[in-house]
Amino acid sequence: MPKAYWVSAYRTISDPDKLAAYNKLAASAVEAGGGRALVRGGRVVAHDAGIAERTVLIEFDSFAEAVAARESAAYQEALAMLADGVERDFRIVEGIE
Template sequence: MPKGYWISAYRTISDPEKLAAYNKLAAPAVKAGGGQTLVRGGRVVAHDAGIAERTVLIEFDSIEQAVAARESATYQEALSILSDGVERDFRIVEGTD
């Protein structure tokens, strides 16, 4: 079965305190949803229209599991704290077999 992935590419971080508060709640929510963080922050080399800002990649056993984790009450609470603290491109994608 193909894996599911959360991919977050941050365009701007306008409120680092909101991001820190979000991270405290999001990390346990992701883990509870079956996610494994593969990339969080670190060095970025951007090409084309990419922005060399924070990037996060989280793996789930399936796209269904990834969607369910995003929709969970615990992750929604983390999102409410993040609110307008960042601008990011967040996608859930299905991997290949």
């Protein structure tokens, strides 16, 4: 069964305090949902039309697990803390078998 990934690219961070509050709650929600952080910030080199922005990559054992973690009450609470503090591109993608 292929793994799945949450991919988040933060275009802007307008409220670092909201992001910090989100990060505290999101980390435990992701772990409870079976996710493992592979990338959280760090250096980025952008090519083509890319933007060098904060990027987060979370791995899950399955696509269903990744979707369920995103829909969980714990993660929804984390999202409420984030509110309008950032503009980001968030995707759930399935890996290759």
